[in-house]
Amino acid sequence: MLDPTSEMESFWSDLLSDVSPASGLDISDVPFYEPQKDLFAEQHRKAWDKSVEARCDFDRKVRITRRSGVFFISLWQKSVYGRTLTDIKGDDAMIGYFADNMARLITDVLGGALAGADWALVTTPKRRHKQHNFASLICEQMAKSLNIPFYEDVALCHSRQRVNAVFTLNVLPPEHNLIVFDDFVTTGQTLLAMKKLFVPLNKNLVFFAGINNKL
Numbered sequence: 001m002l003d004p005t006s007e008m009e010s011f012w013s014d015l016l017s018d019v020s021p022a023s024g025l026d027i028s029d030v031p032f033y034e035p036q037k038d039l040f041a042e043q044h045r046k047a048w049d050k051s052v053e054a055r056c057d058f059d060r061k062v063r064i065t066r067r068s069g070v071f072f073i074s075l076w077q078k079s080v081y082g083r084t085l086t087d088i089k090g091d092d093a094m095i096g097y098f099a100d101n102m103a104r105l106i107t108d109v110l111g112g113a114l115a116g117a118d119w120a121l122v123t124t125p126k127r128r129h130k131q132h133n134f135a136s137l138i139c140e141q142m143a144k145s146l147n148i149p150f151y152e153d154v155a156l157c158h159s160r161q162r163v164n165a166v167f168t169l170n171v172l173p174p175e176h177n178l179i180v181f182d183d184f185v186t187t188g189q190t191l192l193a194m195k196k197l198f199v200p201l202n203k204n205l206v207f208f209a210g211i212n213n214k215l
Contacts, residue, residue, distance in 0.1 A: 054184075056211050057082030062105065063212055067188030070195055072207035074185065075105050078215055085184060085211075089134045098183065098210050099141035106146060106179060106208060113177075114146060120175035121150040124182045124190045125157040125167055135183045138210070142181070149175070155197055165193045169201075177204045185209040 057079040064073050088094050107114065121143045123135045136152055143150035155167040180194050191207050198205055 053084045054078050054213050055082040055084050065212055068192040070188050070191040070207060072185060072191055072209050074209040074212035075101060076211045078213045095137045098138045103142045103145035118175050119148045119177045120173040121148055121179045122154045125155045139181055163189050165189055167193045167197045180205050180207045183210045184213045186213040
């Protein structure tokens with residue numbers, strides 16, 4: 001009696017012996033297919049793409065935020081739609097708009113404390129725009145509305161880096177209380193550098209920002 005298992009093994013052995021691997025196969029005409037892109041990963045990268053400029057719709061959203069160890073009060077918030085930051089800075093009409101609205105916010109927050117003669121307004125160092133500086137022009141108008149002095153270029157920065165920036169003293173206001181204004185705040189590193197510069201000089205700082213540049 002024949003063993004079925006032996007017959008099957010013999011069949012496959014004979015069949016495979018007639019099959020030889022192909023050699024010298026030409027694959028030059030075989031199309032190459034790239035793997036499909038991960039659409040979700042692409043969307044994730046866009047969220048961190050610094051070339052996509054931030055916008056603001058100027059919907060009033062007063063917030064107290066702590067960033068880089070510094071508390072600041074902002075009037076507006078970065079938004080998905082609205083005017084780009086470059087467009088805002090390039091429009092002279094926005095200087096008065098910022099100044100009027102920020103002066104009202106500062107008055108609302110500080111109230112009667114501003115009536116004393118021991119307050120001054122300062123801003124962060126100029127970096128890219130030395131002339132026609134947006135934040136400085138806003139501060140000039142705000143100081144008139146608040147009836148307090150504005151000291152320009154109180155601090156100098158000798159590099160354009162934002163992270164771990166180190167400022168040097170240029171002008172020391174005699175007033176004890178300083179309102180530090182910045183038009184846009186993203187990381188808070190600039191405000192931190194101002195704090196590190198003036199707190200050791202026995203100055204009391206209150207930080208205000210026009211646009212909180214983070215959602």
